[in-house]
Amino acid sequence: MxxxxxxxxxxxxxxxxxxxxxxxxxxxxxxxxxxxxxxxxxxxxxxxxxxxxxxxxxxxxxxLDHALAHWLLQVGFPFEADDAASFWNACEAMYARSLRFMLEDPKNAALCLSVAQARERLEGHPVLLMLNERMMEWTGALVSQGQALGAVREDLPTDLIVHAALALMDAGDRWLASHWSEITADAVDDTASKMVDLFRRVGEPEGAR
Amino acid sequence: MxxxxxxxxxxxxxxxxxxxxxxxxxxxxxxxxxxxxxxxxxxxxxxxxxxxxxxxxxxxxxxLDHALAHWLLQVGFPFEADDAASFWNACEAMYARSLRFMLEDPKNAALCLSVAQARERLEGHPVLLMLNERMMEWTGALVSQGQALGAVREDLPTDLIVHAALALMDAGDRWLASHWSEITADAVDDTASKMVDLFRRVGEPEGAR
DNA sequence: GGCGGTTCGACCGAGTGGTCTAATACTGGG
DNA sequence: CCCAGTATTAGACCACTCGGTCGAACCGCC
Structure with a gap:
């Protein structure tokens, strides 16, 4: 404003x-x-x-508004899934988009990371806290969708899954950041696939594979 | 000093x-x-x-020195494992100790979290960066031990596993913090078990269970 | 009395977010 | 073309907090 x-x-x-x-x-x-x-x-x-x-x-x-708008536009969509397999495929595609976003716009990437930081500290500027809450709701909705498709386990509290998912995402970003130079543009899909595999391990129901 | x-x-x-x-x-x-x-x-x-x-x-x-000394004393030891199963048991015990540490000494807990934060931001006070590096080395050694015992997969970069493990740990702390009032002292072991199961899912070799 | 170890708080320069006035640039109407 | 009036810009200035310094005072002891 x-x-x-x-x-x-x-x-x-x-x-x-x-x-x-x-x-x-x-x-x-x-x-x-x-x-x-x-x-x-x-x-x-x-x-x-x-x-x-x-x-x-x-x-x-x-x-922050600008950065978030960019992020949503470039990363959030499209996300289409109608069964467990397509759900995880869509996650992979989205993760790859997220990586590309970070790679090509480090300025906004840093801002988005500061949102994650507010989550990690459980405090910060009111705007950060609000954005973070929206982010968690958004992720929560994703998890629910996954559960409805049988792709995501239901034996844990949803918010724990959300926290774990976001944490893994951040860990991936950080790991990526410390291997910045090694990541060529076409290694992105490969990295995304590796990372989403971690998400699956944590999120999939017991014995789903 | x-x-x-x-x-x-x-x-x-x-x-x-x-x-x-x-x-x-x-x-x-x-x-x-x-x-x-x-x-x-x-x-x-x-x-x-x-x-x-x-x-x-x-x-x-x-x-920070004081806080870290406390942490190491109360959480770090003992850790004894001579096969895959005992490795994960030891992890569970250690995680439970970590939870108790956080519960009973929020002042030092907050300091320890600030070390995690330095990792998340990839910057901060030099002392934080150093502590964080030590923390990652320490975790790396743990992962290596797990690998030697066949408890931890070897098909991913070690540092990625380390990042993921620390991230999950932080996520657990955070989730715990937002459910503070619900965690009674004797729910600690149960929570630790749930959390370490997430670690196992991420860290165990394919098809280990 | 005098001496060393300790405590006090006024003070310093730098930097903060924010205000305000005076000067300038730009506008449309006569 | 000129002028009134508005939109815009510049930067001196304000009160305040910051980490850090320093000389005076205080205290117990020989």
């Missing part, structure tokens, strides 16, 4: 500002990020910045 | 100071923690604090 004036800005200017903010917030998180430094990075004056955003909070929300 | 004078303080005074610091650092992490606030909490003057610790960094290291 930037002040409406911001929307009227020409595209490159908007991008410059949002990019600078995304970098700073991504690198340091909300608290540690310096509004002054963002202003400096964006090559804009303080007055101008406060003319477009009411405060640091406002800018943060705007930047 | 507090200044040697600190060691000569009487026990309750030391405890007051370290507790205050552990709380603040545990709640907010190194950067966000306020040295001034710790001083206030400890009910001590600034001059006295700087008389015992050379700076914020020094205090942080000291506090």
């Amino acid at each position: 930037p002040l409406p004036r911001f929307q009227k800005l020409d595209e490159p200017r908007k991008k410059t500002i949002l990019d600078a903010a995304a970098e700073e917030f991504g690198e340091r998180g909300f608290e540690q990020a310096s509004y002054n430094r963002i202003i400096e990075r964006a090559g804009i004056s303080k007055g101008a910045m406060y003319y477009y955003f009411s405060d640091k909070d406002d800018l943060y929300r705007t930047v | 507090p200044l040697p004078r600190f060691q000569k303080l009487d026990e309750p005074r030391k405890k007051t100071i370290l507790d205050a610091a552990a709380e603040e650092f545990g709640e907010r992490g190194f950067e966000q923690a306020s040295y001034n606030r710790i001083i206030e909490r400890a009910g001590i003057s600034k001059g006295a604090m700087y008389y015992y610790f050379s700076d914020k960094d020094d205090l942080y290291r000291t506090v």
